[in-house]
Amino acid sequence: MVTLAEVARHAGVSASTVSYVLSGKRSISLATRQRVEESIRRLGYHPHAGARALASSRSNIIALMVPLRTDMYVPVMMEIAIAVTTTARTHGYDVLLLTGEEGPDAVRRVTGSGLAEAMILMDVELDDERLPLLRATDQPSVLIGLPAETDGLTCVDLDFEATGALCVEHLAALGHRDIAVIGEAPAVYERHTGFAERTLLGLRDRSRRLGLGLLHRPCAGGYDALALTLARIFDERPGTTGFVVQNESAVEPLLALLRQQGRAVPEDVSVVAVCPEQVALHASVRLTSVAVPAQEMGRHAVEQLVAKLGGRGSDEVVLLAPELTVRASSGPVPARP
Amino acid sequence: MVTLAEVARHAGVSASTVSYVLSGKRSISLATRQRVEESIRRLGYHPHAGARALASSRSNIIALMVPLRTDMYVPVMMEIAIAVTTTARTHGYDVLLLTGEEGPDAVRRVTGSGLAEAMILMDVELDDERLPLLRATDQPSVLIGLPAETDGLTCVDLDFEATGALCVEHLAALGHRDIAVIGEAPAVYERHTGFAERTLLGLRDRSRRLGLGLLHRPCAGGYDALALTLARIFDERPGTTGFVVQNESAVEPLLALLRQQGRAVPEDVSVVAVCPEQVALHASVRLTSVAVPAQEMGRHAVEQLVAKLGGRGSDEVVLLAPELTVRASSGPVPARP
């Protein structure tokens, strides 16, 4: 292994000079710098990460904690993870991947060992058990998601409440009076995942204000579950003409079943989805949707974190404004027969 | 920060004793061990990762390089990544996430800096540009996927050639004589991704031996692309009764379009998919499929890697045997009208 000392010897300078050439923390004459850089190249030198971390107490690593459940909103998670990783690299950081499995212990371990300097948590629950630890430590962290209590925390998320409101508004503007919401699996609500509950809040609130009927049904996704859910909805509210779906694995089944029942989209019923852009575009009917801006969330989270690590940046809740894109799945409510 | 020295003082022992209690590398009297463990707990001690890495030249980190493209076989990738991470933890390793973006440089950086002790590469191309580096370094690595030349490499993958053969055999046994293959996007083949080409090889080989007609069409996925592809297939081979799909985002469109054209599955046409279990189960028709064993691949890769790190383990290509599960999408070929 090539060490800094060897580079120094090879370039005929002291160790500190090499170190400073690398860090740029003090001015070096052009000549020396070039000599050192040449030696570095020639010897194929790479600074030892551990030694660096030890001497500087900075590991240049941030931890990313992803949910263990691989059955839900997977594409979003993956997209965020990748956005986090590439953005982190542009700031000189590497990303350590942690699964939710270890729970709060992972936070302790990573925090305590100096392995990571900071962390990003995904899939935050309203009353997340990791939050006390985050508040207790002085390690910077950013949540992707919004817990119930955000004091002393930095959060980035889509404004799901506004998202819900936006969906209702769109349907209302088209004349729909009875709206059904097909939500995430019951388990998601039971875990009090923030985004699901907040969307619901926005949906309810806005439909109440606009005097619309709103029926919310969690749904596990897949054809069988959805068939059941859909039957119940039309049973209970036969006049339903508008749907809001927030569940990737329910989107296609919904469209297929509606078609199968002879309800045309968007002539007879309108569908608005909350999902990644890709899902909306690839569905059998191009979906009017509010996109979950996964990349932007990941990027934003890293930038907040880096700001904090640099002493800038504050505890702040950033809610990205939802944007509804009208496509082929929503239209005016049909005239009463 | 609590250091090992402080623990030693608190427990009234030497630093080395504490270290050995932690590593178990030499026998410690029960009394001392308990005293030390108690001190560790009381002081909330966590060994400093960097110091450890420096002193032992072992970082306890393995790198996982995932493809940058977030548009393809995402659930599989995510499942593998999570399996890798959790399995690694059971062996005391953490996982550093790298995206393909940096390319071969990432290998150099991580290898050279001692940041990671070993690496796992996903999405390996037949002639991957990272391979020369892997062969040159003495860092252990495992590929998930199979390049053209596996000399000196350790690889884990589903046996896609056998997978292709298995699909054809299943359809042949049901009496199908004309089979169409709906493959991954053209780009996947252009990149010479191993799994796609090897599946094709298996499909072609077996159908030739069995005297079946086989038509292969790459497809970008989504409804529009698939509609086009499907039209061409029936145009060229009107007698097609069997389909093999290897493209998650083509599965549902295929089923929908067939239905729409009045071709019943499995009465008129049979469909066999190569996809994650979940996709097969959640489709509108429960799909006869060969599952891509993502979890097993991830787990296996880590175990191979850990074996190599421990001096055991050899360069070996492990091809997991495909298993075809018969569900509701395949049946006997219809009688000629």
Place this chain on the structure above:
DNA sequence: ATGAAAGCGCTAACAC
């Protein structure tokens, strides 16, 4: 069964 001490490779004062 335990201790003492020499590094591991780097950073960051402190000198000049």
Place this chain on the structure above:
DNA sequence: GTGTTAGCGCTTTCAT
């Protein structure tokens, strides 16, 4: 603008 040097916290001989 550059060199000298004292650690950073841990592992691991070498002693006893």
